[in-house]
Amino acid sequence: EDQVTQSPEALRLQEGESSSLNCSYTVSGLRGLFWYRQDPGKGPEFLFTLYSAGEEKEKERLKATLTKKESFLHITAPKPEDSATYLCAVVSGGYNKLIFGAGTRLAVHP
């Protein structure tokens, strides 16, 4: 059964304190791994798509990487406005539906 596990469940950082969020996955034939940001009361906002091991993508203070078993979302020098829930999701095999992890709630304090 396809499974996505995110850690930590919650993370508190000081402004400027870099860290990484983890997304471990077990799927039968990865077609794509997605990172989303979700603010309270809003729908998920697209961040990155990764397709194959070794792939990396960057956007402002965020960098996503992918291996055969996991993905990391690195946050460099975070700011309070980076506070949100970060969701990881995968699409596998012959399916076209996203399987989500439980998310990491990030709080960045000034």
Add this chain to the structure above:
Amino acid sequence: GAVVSQHPSRVICKSGTSVKIECRSLDFQATTMFWYRQFPKQSLMLMATSNEGSKATYEQGVEKDKFLINHASLTLSTLTVTSAHPEDSSFYICSAEVGGNYGYTFGSGTRLTVV
């Protein structure tokens, strides 16, 4: 580009009534749309996949007679919660498959409260 508009953003209804939530793709055609439910501090749970012009595919444990999904056009999918009860109160989110590097785009969600 690839915007999905979801309405209403909030709705309060009385127990026993039905509520319709709309999801529109504004600048692209969405052959496939997805409906999710999210409880507080939990992740998104896929309820069903809707394909334009055909019956929706429901996930295990989701009551198809309670959550009616219609995808009559390439730009509109609707979710109707029938005979709503307080336990149906939740955050409902739609999504459409965009393809390419963007994969899937999401609506802004609907907060349903059944009183």
